[in-house]
Amino acid sequence: MSNLDQGRVATRSTETTRTALIKAATSVFAEYGYDGGSVRLITQRAIANQAAVNYHFGGKDGLYREVLIEATRAFEENAFLDPEELDSLSPENALRRYLHQFLLPLVKRDRVSRYLRIFAWESVRPSEVFSAFVAHSPPRIFVLAERVVRRFLPRDASAETVTFAMLWLAQQPMFFVREAERLAQPPFSLKFDDDALERLVDTLAALSLRGLAGV
Amino acid sequence: MSNLDQGRVATRSTETTRTALIKAATSVFAEYGYDGGSVRLITQRAIANQAAVNYHFGGKDGLYREVLIEATRAFEENAFLDPEELDSLSPENALRRYLHQFLLPLVKRDRVSRYLRIFAWESVRPSEVFSAFVAHSPPRIFVLAERVVRRFLPRDASAETVTFAMLWLAQQPMFFVREAERLAQPPFSLKFDDDALERLVDTLAALSLRGLAGV
DNA sequence: TTCCGCTTCAAACGGCCGTTTGAATTTCGG
DNA sequence: CCGAAATTCAAACGGCCGTTTGAAGCGGAA
CATH class of the missing domain: 1.10.10.60 (Homeodomain-like)
Known part of the structure; x- marks a missing residue:
């Protein structure tokens, strides 16, 4: 009892x-x-x-x-981004805002690193508790990423192309946040303070916007 | 004994x-x-x-x-790419070749999906066996990705920028391969046959090359 | 102070874990 | 076909697991 x-x-x-x-x-x-x-x-x-x-x-x-419950609460706090706020910005600024928001955990790492590791475990093999927990709340990061890429892609882009591009964008900040601990060690040795975060946002924004050929 | x-x-x-x-x-x-x-x-x-x-x-x-041992052997077979082969191609074709090679497991999924899942487990919490196993073999995917991005970036690009761009490129195919099972289910429902693989290579190559603004 | 419900506690339960044991069985060269 | 080595096998060992149990400790209301 x-x-x-x-x-x-x-x-x-x-x-x-x-x-x-x-x-x-x-x-x-x-x-x-x-x-x-x-x-x-x-x-x-x-x-x-x-x-x-x-x-x-x-x-x-x-x-x-x-x-x-505590983990998602902390995440909503640290990575909250209003969908309509994205629409009010220019496409370029919406992209930068998106990247910045979802890369924020890099510098607030002490507070959210444990939650990130828990989510990493769940991505390999979701527990029943977790599955039931997120069953009726679609991952916000995907929704927002689609909103951003739609600002750029032509209206006649196929649904598949939109999905590819959305996933392509969504996983860019996810990767750096998820792998931050590994990237902090050799051979990469990347430490993310506020300045490094801004440089990363700049680089990713440039690459996403204009691609390798335009850097 | x-x-x-x-x-x-x-x-x-x-x-x-x-x-x-x-x-x-x-x-x-x-x-x-x-x-x-x-x-x-x-x-x-x-x-x-x-x-x-x-x-x-x-x-x-x-x-x-x-x-x-068997897993890495199968991987080297399916995703072998000669570094010097990349240099012999135009930058654009090197990029396409890179993406295609590391997205190949998407269509050979039955054979390598188990190995991918094992690597996913190890990425969350490396076992001692795994750590000892990969201690002296740097991940080929990063080496090759750096070779590709160096073809594009200006010579005076900072080491940090090169690293950011390298990681940015390397994790693009990694994401789709790792998450293939999840992407095959709703709400994405992406099934990767040979044709879909080619379209994904096309999309990722275009996005990586010219960015969102150039699609 | 007495009482009663909330909370803590040490101990035990049944179950699964990786490994060891020693005998039974199979294999194969001579 | 014999005998020794290789292999298989059922059983047991000690250890950790999540949970349950029932008594003990505790604090506030009567």
């Missing part, structure tokens, strides 16, 4: 335990994935009892669901 | 068991990753005894090493 539907207000102690468990679970799941991350390790890092996971969250999956 | 250093020639039966185990291990590791894939499931699919893994390969890690 869990306490999920009890009426009492949460005591300080309760909230402390819950918070510590979610925080520890975030790092453990980021490190080892959902299947690979153990409740024992989580409760050990949170300095809590093993049974606390089942008591407060109903089980390992319930705890993971809380982590996913 | 294993039979790894015995002098006898492999019997038909030995080779049958080894082959069946490697094949089963490939599908299991592709599905669940190295940590998540169990020896019990592998030997069950191979219709072999659990102890056979330790007897023939010295353990789970030895079997995984064989899978990685």
Whole structure:
């Protein structure tokens, strides 16, 4: 039995335990994935009892669901971009704005890197919890990317061409954000501070806009 | 104790068991990753005894090493591209050749999809076996991508710009190959036969060459 | 102070894990 | 066909897994 539907207000102690468990679970799941991350390790890092996971969250999956909720919340904060804002800009500026927004996690890496790793795990083998979680929310990054490329492509472009171009654009920032940890090490050694981020936006915008021949 | 250093020639039966185990291990590791894939499931699919893994390969890690050897071998076959061949082509044709070569797994998917999934697992959390395996072989795809972009970029381009552009190009085919299974499902529903592959090469080549503004 | 519900806790449960063991079986040169 | 080596096999080992259990600790209302 869990306490999920009890009426009492949460005591300080309760909230402390819950918070510590979610925080520890975030790092453990980021490190080892959902299947690979153990409740024992989580409760050990949170300095809590093993049974606390089942008591407060109903089980390992319930705890993971809380982590996913927090992860998407943090992401919406850091990478929020209004679709209509894109339409109000020139195509070139819409492109730059799109790239900048979705490359932002590069410099806020400490805060969102764990969430990025969790999403990376899910991209290899989606857990049931995750699948159910994102079932009814289409990835915003694709929607916005399509809006940007439509500003450039001719009206008679085939649906396939639009999809190709949309995916082509969408995965450009995704790659750098996802692989940031690897790119920070040799042989690349790319460290992304604010200036480097601007240079990356410039380079990607130039390449996407005019291609290799126009750099 | 294993039979790894015995002098006898492999019997038909030995080779049958080894082959069946490697094949089963490939599908299991592709599905669940190295940590998540169990020896019990592998030997069950191979219709072999659990102890056979330790007897023939010295353990789970030895079997995984064989899978990685086979995976890279299959990859070098399917995506081999001579660096000097790129230099002999015009920049435009070198770009097309590069994209075509590294998008090839899209249509040979049945043969290499399992290997792609294994590499995807390793990209999230490299196993010790994998790290040791690739320690002294730089990813060919990056080397070739740099060769291509250098044909286009001005001589005085900064090292950082070259790296950005190289990564930008390298991950374009990687994305489509890695995400092919997801792209085959709604809402994208992209099926890659030979014709679709050519159209994708065309689109990516045009976008990379002249950018969004030049399509 | 007594009581009662919330929370913590140590221990145990059943299950799957990779590996080891030692005997049974098969293979193959002599 | 015999005997030794190679291979297969069922069983067991110790360890980690998520979850359950029931008692103990705790805090606020009566």
